[in-house]
Amino acid sequence: MSKEILSKQTAGVLSAVMNQPHWNRDELSQRMIQVLKEIKQGVDSKEAYLETLLRNVTFLFANTNHAKSFLKHCIEEETFVAQETFHKLMLDVPRQVNESNYLAENMPHFKEMVYKGSTIEEQAAHAELVYSNSRLVNDLLIDFIGTFLHPNNKEFMVHYLEYASDVVVDTVMSHCQNLSNLILKEIN
Known part of the structure; x- marks a missing residue:
């Protein structure tokens, strides 16, 4: 099958995902504002706020990378595992990140991306914005994989197994990023 068909299928799946109640734009906006408010209240300076956002962005990239690897594995192995297996894997990511040097090793790489602006307010x-985008992309990917693995969707999702895993992951991530950008434009 063509990449155009894969792209249309992915857009359709993510459209269905976005119709779920937890993707309501107003509620999503309120949740984002609340999370950022809680992060800000949990620190005692603007510098600590920036550092916390950097830490969260770095963690979200680890989480997203684990999810992408999982999806890639499913495509390569042409298998649909139980959703519970995926959820257990994702619940274990914080432990893996905390027990490794992932944050210490990767936060410097993300610092340039996160700390843009000439004043602390601009930064x-x-x-x-970077945190919100990272969170939305991660959440969209997680919901896509949950939909991919759902037993009721297997007949439709089996078509994804006809593509190379890199092509599937790149297509899904591209759609997640585009949707995240649209959502952020709408709620800002």
């Missing part, structure tokens, strides 16, 4: 605003 905080940009860091909030």
Whole structure:
């Protein structure tokens, strides 16, 4: 099958995902504002706020990378595992990150992306945007994989197994990023 068909299928799946109640734009906006408010209240300075956002962005990249690897594995092995297996894997990511040097090794790489702006206020605003985007992309990917693995969807999702795993993951990530950008434009 062609990449155009894969792209249309992926857009359809993510459209169905976005119709779920937890993707309501108003509620999503309120949740994002609340999370950022809680992060800000949990620290005692603007610098600590930036550092916390950087830490969260770095963690989200680890989480997203684990999810991408899982999806890639499913495609390569042409297998649909139980959703519970995926959820257990994702619940174990924080432990893996905390027991490794992932944050210490990777936060410097993300610092340049997160800390943009000439003032601390500009940096905080940009860091909030990067965090929100990272969170949305991660959540969209997680929901896509949950839909992919759902037993009721197997007949439709089996078509994904006809493609190379890199092509599937790249297509899904591209759609997740595009949707995240659209959501952020709408709620800002």
